[in-house]
Amino acid sequence: MGGNILELIKQNPVEWKPLGDALIRTRGTKITAGQMKELHKDNAPLKIFAGGRTYALVDFQDIPAKDINLNPSIIVKSRGVIEFEYCDQPFSHKNEMWSYYSDNESVNIKYIYYYLKTQETYFQNLGTRMQMPQIATPDTDKFTVPIPPLDIQAEIVRILDAFTAMTAELTAELNIRQQQYNYYRDLLLSEAELQKVGFEWKTLREVGELVRGNGLPKADFTESGIPAIHYGQIYTYYGLSTVETLSFTSLETAEKLRKVDTGDVIITNTSENLEDVSKALVYLGEQQAVTGGHATIFKPSNAILNKFFAYYTQTNFFFTEKRKYAKGTKVIDVSATDLAKIKVPIPPLTEQARIVAILDKFDTLTSSISEGLPREIKLRQQQYEYYRDLLLSFSKTEVDTLSKFKIN
Incomplete structure (x- = not known):
């Protein structure tokens, strides 16, 4: 689309719809944490989500076919840590959670996902009503979301995907550097290496x-x-x-x-x-x-x-x-x-100092939040969140007036 996306957002009408009307809600599968652990196989094709960052990888035949979601979807993590996750691969989740997908050509599911990410604090505050933080399906079904024209939804997704990809690249680079750091740290401090200088x-x-x-x-x-x-x-x-x-x-x-x-x-x-x-x-x-x-x-x-x-x-x-x-x-x-x-x-103090100097450089690159890759990742995440909130700040009475901003 190009051009001034914020001007286009301001000039086009936005329809507000309850999430339950805009999307199709699906249920998960009946499975316990123990069963997930037992069924898990590294590199298996089907991901089953639980709360937080917990998941299991299983084979398709391990759960009922009716419980497998094949559409790109938004997963609602509804207990404990309340948040939304996007998945575009075959998946399922525990049955106390739910998910949404779009069968409407005028609704881009990933656009809705990005919008819901801006609203996580709202749902987390709702969850504090309970002893164990949690929300129920009416909380999301009745929640209204803004639906601008499809081409604007697609452009917002393109922009935010680009920011996400930049952060993912930096994170992958950090993981590689962390592996290198661990390897050289263990090598420098190994008995075989230290024997060269005596210890x-x-x-x-x-x-x-x-x-x-x-x-x-x-x-x-x-x-x-x-x-x-x-x-x-x-x-x-x-x-x-x-x-x-x-x-x-x-x-x-x-x-x-x-x-x-x-x-x-x-x-x-x-x-x-x-x-x-x-x-x-x-x-x-x-x-x-x-x-x-x-x-x-x-x-x-x-x-x-x-x-x-x-x-x-x-x-x-x-x-x-x-x-x-x-x-x-x-x-x-x-x-x-x-x-x-x-x-x-x-080993001798001079050798200890030499090893510390080498590892300090690695540690700065892989761990420092004021220097190195973690700082870059943090800055990219802040940049992403700023533009996400700017692009998705709609008013229910009229589209917010936005300052001039051009994204190529």
Whole structure:
């Protein structure tokens, strides 16, 4: 179409229709989480969606044919995390969810999907009425959506698809770089590679002091005060190191807690999965911080660099070591006492520094939100959301007056 799409939107009439009138609603299949796990086969052709990001890949014969959707559709994730997902491949979903497709030549299903993405907050707020956040079919069936002429719908889809493709390309590039990073990190820290410069195996207690944290529930957080690091934030918020903390606590509370000095490494003791147990965070802030229970503070001696140890905790070699000491099933714990028994390779400090310098460059590229690919992805996503909201901001009385804007 080209030209000024916003002017065309303003000049053309928009019809508002209930979603249930504009599209065809379909049901899912009766299947449990256990059955999805049992039926899952990597690379199977049929995707079954559950809540959040959960799905299973199954064969066509694994579920009733009547429950398989073959039309490009909008999936309504109606419980827990309430959101919309677009799928243009054969699929099904759990029967507490539903989906929509278009059999109307004047309605572009992907255009409707993009519009509904701008309305997710509305539906999420509706869902908070229930103890478990959820919405019902009337909530979407009765929800009215704007239907401009088909050529305008198609142009909006083309523009937003282009932004989505740019983000997807960057994300694919990031995944490749992450794989390269993991490979070189494990190679540089492998026993075979370190033997070239010489190293010794030492337990953590031999190369530093370990101090188990105490207290600090999230209820003790304050708007400002003494920097504080909760163990759960280490595997959900922070990267390898930080100079600032996400949270703070009062001086009165801080006096009762274990102290974290600049250069110390905070290690998680507890998580629901082994990957996040013993995750390390190097604290580089100028002000002394505090941490609480389910975390251990490692104060390295002059035999080991803090970042060298933190990078080593990311390797498969360290994963194998911590597995030996992990206890529990639903909640997994590696105690401070057992952490002290874990062996790490100690090459010369000059070699440690060389490895850290190399891995720091990879880490910036793959993890930094102020530099590198994650920053580019974030900027592209913000750009996409801005133009999506601009293109899909319709008024029910008249099309919003939009400033001059040309998209080629």
